[in-house]
Amino acid sequence: MYFVDRSVAVIKPKEPFLQWLNSVPGNDMDLSLDSLRTDCTVILLPEFTDPEEGINHVDEMYEQLFKMELASWYEDxxxxxxxxxxxxxxxxxxxxxxxxxxDSVEGDITNMPAHEL
Structure with missing residues (x-):
């Protein structure tokens, strides 16, 4: 195991996200907020010592993150x-x-653009 020169941001949906999902026409999923917050998106960030620096970095890329979270449910x-x-x-x-x-895994990390997942 070895330290990675990154920090992470965990993006957890809140009630407005769940309300949006439930309002999409034709949605027949039975989701709860707890289920949405169980397996969340994790974003690697530059290494920070002050959590506020990480928040500022998220602020700079919020629109991309917002769209990525929405598109993970509905591309339309x-x-x-x-x-x-x-x-x-x-x-x-x-x-x-x-x-x-x-990093607890031996070997290199493979880079792939998020839109290819």
Missing amino acids: ESLWPKDLSLKAFWEWFDVEIHATVI
């Missing part, structure tokens, strides 16, 4: 909410910043 942008502002992002998501990242 006409179904997305109209307000994709920074204020809306923070109303829709909690973000946890963690400074310590340890």
Whole structure:
């Protein structure tokens, strides 16, 4: 195991995200907020010592994160909410910043653009 020169942000949906999912026409999923917050997106960030630096970095890329989270459920942008502002992002998501990242896997990390997943 070894330390990685990165920090992480965990993006956790909040109630407005669940309300949006439940309002999408034809949605027949039975989701709870707990289920949405169980397996969340984790983003590698530059290494920070102050969590506020991590929040500032998330602020700089919030629109990309917001769209990525919406597209993970519905790619049709006409179904997305109209307000994709920074204020809306923070109303829709909690973000946890963690400074310590340890890689427990031998071998190199493979890089792949998020849109190819």
